[in-house]
Amino acid sequence: MSKLLVTGGAGFIGSNFVHHVVAHTDHHVTVLDALTYAGNLDSLAGLPEDRVTFVKGDITDAELVDSLFSQVDAVVHYAAESHNDNSLHDPRPFLDTNIIGTYTLLEAARRHDRRLHHISTDEVYGDLELDDPARFTESTPYNPSSPYSSTKAGSDLLVRAWVRSFGVRATISNCSNNYGPYQHVEKFIPRQITNVIRGIRPKLYGAGENVRDWIHADDHSSAVLTILDRGEIGETYLIGADGEKNNKDVVELILELMGEPADAYDHVTDRAGHDLRYAIDSTKLRTELGWAPTYGDFEAGLAATIQWYRDNESWWAPSKDGVEAFYASKGQ
Numbered sequence: 001m002s003k004l005l006v007t008g009g010a011g012f013i014g015s016n017f018v019h020h021v022v023a024h025t026d027h028h029v030t031v032l033d034a035l036t037y038a039g040n041l042d043s044l045a046g047l048p049e050d051r052v053t054f055v056k057g058d059i060t061d062a063e064l065v066d067s068l069f070s071q072v073d074a075v076v077h078y079a080a081e082s083h084n085d086n087s088l089h090d091p092r093p094f095l096d097t098n099i100i101g102t103y104t105l106l107e108a109a110r111r112h113d114r115r116l117h118h119i120s121t122d123e124v125y126g127d128l129e130l131d132d133p134a135r136f137t138e139s140t141p142y143n144p145s146s147p148y149s150s151t152k153a154g155s156d157l158l159v160r161a162w163v164r165s166f167g168v169r170a171t172i173s174n175c176s177n178n179y180g181p182y183q184h185v186e187k188f189i190p191r192q193i194t195n196v197i198r199g200i201r202p203k204l205y206g207a208g209e210n211v212r213d214w215i216h217a218d219d220h221s222s223a224v225l226t227i228l229d230r231g232e233i234g235e236t237y238l239i240g241a242d243g244e245k246n247n248k249d250v251v252e253l254i255l256e257l258m259g260e261p262a263d264a265y266d267h268v269t270d271r272a273g274h275d276l277r278y279a280i281d282s283t284k285l286r287t288e289l290g291w292a293p294t295y296g297d298f299e300a301g302l303a304a305t306i307q308w309y310r311d312n313e314s315w316w317a318p319s320k321d322g323v324e325a326f327y328a329s330k331g332q
C-alpha cells in the first residue's frame with residue numbers, strides 16, 4: 001500500500017482518478033484541492049473515509065504543500081485552471097496555478113525526494129490540419145496556441161528541467177480530451193447534454209469541423225496508474241484511445257441519443273485561435289508499459305455519460321445558469 005497525494009482531486013479527471021484508485025488498488029489518497037469554481041466535494045461523495053482524506057488548500061501554498069509531501073510516498077498532480085475559454089477571458093489564474101503551482105510542487109518533490117507524476121494535455125503540441133494523417137507523438141515539437149495550453153506547456157518544461165537539473169523523480173503524461181461523469185458544465189459535452197435537458201439548443205463554435213480525440217476519463221485513470229507503477233523516470237507518455245471525432249458529429253450524436261432531431265443546434269461565435277484538430281499516437285504507452293483502453297465504444301460511453309447527467313442534476317444545476325450567462329456575454 002502506498003500513500004498518494006492527488007492535487008485537483010475534486011475536479012473532473014482528478015475525482016475520476018480517486019474513484020479509480022479506491023476501486024482498483026489499496027492505496028490511501030490525500031486530496032489537495034482549493035475548491036475553485038471547478039472543484040466540487042460532491043464528486044468525492046460516498047468514498048470510504050479510511051481510504052480518502054480531503055485537504056482544502058492551494059498548490060501555491062508552499063508551507064502546506066511541504067507538510068503534505070512529507071506524509072506521502074508519491075504525488076499525482078492534476079490541479080490546474082483547465083478551460084481554454086476562461087483563459088482567453090482572464091489568463092492570470094492560469095499563470096498562478098499552472099506555472100507557480102507546478103513550481104511549488106516541484107520544489108517540494110525536490111526537498112522531500114518524492115515521486116511526482118505531472119498530468120498534462122495534448123494541447124501543448126498545438127494543432128494538426130484536418131486532412132493531415134499525422135498524429136502527435138512524444139517527439140512532436142511544443143507549439144501551444146492559447147493562454148491555457150501555453151501555461152501547461154510551461155509547466156511541462158519546468159518538470160523536465162527539475163528532473164534534469166535536480167534529479168526529481170518525475171514523469172509526465174499528455175492526454176487527449178476526456179469525457180465521463182463529474183465534468184464541469186462549461187466543457188463541450190456536458191454543456192450540450194445539460195442544454196438539452198434544460199430545453200436549450202446546443203451551441204457549436206463556428207462550423208463545428210474541429211476534431212477532438214475523445215477518451216473516457218476512466219481510461220485516463222488506468223493509464224496514469226500504469227505510468228505511476230511502471231513509467232521510467234524523466235519520460236513523457238502520450239495517452240489516447242483513437243477517438244477522433246468532429247464537434248458537429250458529437251453534437252448530432254448527443255441529440256440523437258437524447259431523442260431530439262439531429263439538426264436542433266445553433267452555430268455560435270467561434271473561439272479565438274480555435275485549434276483545428278488534436279490526435280494522439282499512444283504507441284509508446286501501449287508497447288513499453290502494456291496499457292490499453294477499455295472503453296472502446298464512444299457511443300455507449302456517451303450514452304452512459306448522458307444518463308449520469310440526467311441522474312445527477314443536483315450536482316451540475318448550481319453552475320449551469322452562471323456558465324450560460326458567461327457564454328451569452330461572448331455570443332457563444
Ligand code: NAD
Pocket residue numbers: 007008009010011012013014032033034035036037038039040057058059060077078079080081082083097101119120121122152174175176177178179184
Ligand atoms: P477541472 O477544472 O475539472 O479541475 C481542476 C481542479 O483543480 C478543481 O478541482 C480545482 O478546484 C482544482 N484547482 C484549481 N486551482 C487550484 C489550486 N491553485 N490549488 C489547488 N487546487 C486547484 O480540470 P480537469 O478537466 O479535471 O483537468 C485536470 C488536469 O488534467 C489538468 O491539469 C488538465 O490540464 C489536465 N487534462 C485535462 C483534460 C480534459 O479533457 N479535461 C485532458 C488532458 C489533460
Ligand code: DAU
Pocket residue numbers: 082083084085120121122123175176177178186187188189191203204205206208210211212247271278
Ligand atoms: O485536449 C485536451 C484538452 O481538452 C484539455 O487540456 C482541456 O483542459 C479540456 O478543457 C479540453 O480542451 P478543449 O478546448 O478541446 O475542450 P472544450 O470542452 O472546451 O471544447 C471541445 C471542443 O468543442 C472545442 O473544439 C471547442 C468546441 N465547443 C466548446 C464549447 C464549450 C463548442 O463547439 N461549443 C461549446 O459550447
